[in-house]
Amino acid sequence: MNGISYLYRQKNPTGEAPVFLTNLLLISKMKKTALNAYHHRMGGKMVEFAGFEMPVQFEGVNIEHETVRKALGVFDVSHMGEFRVTGSKAFELVQRLTTNDVAALTDGKIQYSCFPNGKGGIVDDFLVYRFSPENYLLVVNAANIDKDWSWVTANNTHGATVVNESDQTSQLAVQGPLAMEAMQKLTSTPITDMEYYTFKVIEFAGVPNVLLSTTGYTGAGGCEIYFPNQVAGRIYKAVLEAGAPFGIKPIGLAARDTLRLEMGFCLYGNDISETTSPIEAGLGWITKFVEGNDFIDRPLLEQLKANGTARVLKAFEMEKGIPRQHYEICNEAGEIIGEVTSGTMSPMLKKGIGMGYIDKAYSKLGTSVFIKIREKLHPATLVKLPFYKG
Secondary structure, eight states, X not given: OOHHHHHHXXXXXXXXXXXXXXXXXXXXXXXXXXXXXXXXXXXOEEEEETTEEEEEESSOHXXXXXXXXXXXXXXXXXXXXXXXXXXXXXXXXXXXHOSSOGGGOOTTBEEXXXXXXXXXXXXXXXXXXXXXXXXXXXXXXXXXXXXHHHHHHHTOOSOOEEEEOGGGEEEEEEESTTHHHHHGGGOSSOOTTOOTTBEEEEEETTEEEEEEESOOSSSSOEEEEEEEGGGHHHHHHHHHHHHGGGTOEEOOHHHHHHHHHHXXXXXXXXXXXXXXXXXXXXXXXXXXXXXXOOOTTHHHHHHHHHHOOSEEEEEEEESSSOOOTTOEEEOTTOOEEEEEEEEEEOTTTXXXXXXXXXXXXXXXTTOEXXXXXXXXXXXXXXXXXXXXXX
């Protein structure tokens, strides 16, 4: 019996748990990345996210956000999931599971894609890395690791070899316009001229076989770095030291969210889900109806593309007010025409920005809509993404 459960039973014979014990029990169950102790020492405000104890912020959301936009910052994103797919049937499995056309990939290239769920919705959005025609890495969202793994293995009727490497892998996102210049100090392999959505396996900070990719969910440029948990502390310290002359700072999840929203990038659980199709979510560009790409849900999604959808995901700006998830979107008469899926105060634009599903009749760019905040209608305008254009 652990100390927490013993104290609970001694103090609460009736079974009613006090708040502090409930919090302790929650903390004891949370997973921790290999860099958890560093976040505590650096003053990170820790919260539960996707079952992990993660830093939501260090100095503050706005300053961290601006640091990434103007210089560079480092995120611990080791909570993300990594699935390896190998063997002679690897291509067939990945092509069947994903909406994008894996056949268009070459070695060292990456695709953004999603798993259709067999009902027109989305299991998850993720990245596909091609190492060879028989070796792929799928990088999935932390909150969906177990669900995605079940989906991949249940649909592995091709006989591919699939391995869940999530618990053994750490990942850093070094993002910002100065990120690649700073990280070049840690490797002799040229990386500053790498194209967007490509990767290399290199020696980095003295560690061999590190995967470095020109990806990230901030729109600020930079890279993501994958390595075994055992060398996480060594690489994290090296990244901070190399970035110090450039102004690097540790960045929390809150700024990661505001950064991705300024670019109009979808967040799973907010903007896309099991009940949203990639067509209505504006992800037709990763849904490729090409010859040989017979992915799950192709006929249904082709029909949606041909006939259109009743609602579409659109972006909007406000002059006053801050939109939040689940706020109602209304027309001038106050009739509900949609719902906000993501919203915040843009640290760079200093105005409320958001995305939401809106009835198609009101979806034209420039249309005036209203966001209901505390029973009052606040005007907003539908705009083209990204919100922040640099």
